[in-house]
Amino acid sequence: MKGRVISTLILWGAVFGVILSNWLPGYYLLFNFISVVGLLEYYHFLRKEGARLAYGSAVLATVFMISGVIYFHQNHGEVAAWAWTGGVFTGLCLWVLCAAIWCAKDRSPLETVGGTLSGFIYVTWLSHFMVLVVFGIPQIAQAGTGGMYLLYLLLVTKLCDTGALLTGMALGKHKFFPRVSPKKTWEGLAGGVVVSVLASFLFAKYFHGTSLALITPTAAIGLGLVLAFASVIGDLAESFLKRGAHIKDSGNIIPGIGGMLDLIDSLLFTGPVLYFYLRFFAS
Structure with a gap:
């Protein structure tokens, strides 16, 4: 219980620090850290069952997507940000499919494609809505x-x-x-x-x-x-x-x-x- 209390205080302190200071690099670090670590933990679930995954590519795509959403909303607007998001996700889908075909050997490519993309959707895609709450709504971003x-x-x-x-x-x-x-x-x-x-x-x-x-x-x-x-x-x-x-x-x-x-x-x-x-x- 003591460890839980200390961890909770540290986490809330970090979040309050970023929010109250409105420190843009802090948002980049916070959202990327959450998404990347969460994604790796999800892939750990699947690797325990013996799945072969393109987790390196998915982690890289996660950093690109989260960072890009913040950057494009800040500098180029909502349409550009959604275009970036769609581009990253499409690129990951195509790359993972090609990688699965190339490296399949005696394993099913569905395992690599399905496992990798399910983690990206469950963790990266869903977590990026927290980024959108901060940066992706015009009235809120302007204020x-x-x-x-x-x-x-x-x-x-x-x-x-x-x-x-x-x-x-x-x-x-x-x-x-x-x-x-x-x-x-x-x-x-x-x-x-x-x-x-x-x-x-x-x-x-x-x-x-x-x-x-x-x-x-x-x-x-x-x-x-x-x-x-x-x-x-x-x-x-x-x-x-x-x-x-x-x-x-x-x-x-x-x-x-x-x-x-x-x-x-x-x-x-x-x-x-x-x-x-x-x-x-x-x-």
Whole structure:
């Protein structure tokens, strides 16, 4: 528990430091570190099962994609950024397919292509929506308040996890999804949703008039509810993958917590939800 507390404080300190300083190189480092480490952990799942993967190419494509999304949104606009993203993904698909054909020998190319691209989609593609929350929405980018929306996303998502954990420990009796995650309970789920909705409402109520202009307190209630359920699904998805790989934690890079995927599993699902809400439904 001590290691978990220390790791949590260090992680939140780093995130707050980048957001409050609005340090652009810090965003490059933060988002690339999250995506690359998470991707390597996913590939570790598959390599335990004997899969041969083009992980070097996927890591390089991840750095190109994440860095390019930030650069193009900052300097050339939304259309150029999406064109870059599509180009990187298309290039990776073609390269991995060619590499699989060239190196297949006695192994199925579907293993290399499917395994490599599934990791890129699950980790890199989904995590890049956190980048878009900060840099990819014109109204937010012009106001320079993307960091606050990222902070909102992190707080609502992680407080859902924390609320579910504490409520489940105190009141949990009825198993929620024992086949995938035996420790989760319906009571914990309810507690996590309540905490997430409350955090969403209070954050929006306090910051709506300043740096959170696109999320009203009223809308924050419904948005918090949707983000809470997306968080739970993201957590279950990673638990399902770990169960398939017969491992408890995705890695050991974060003392007391585990791996990067253990930290961002729910964010991989809540990030796209928040981005699409802000881009197409908020006003």
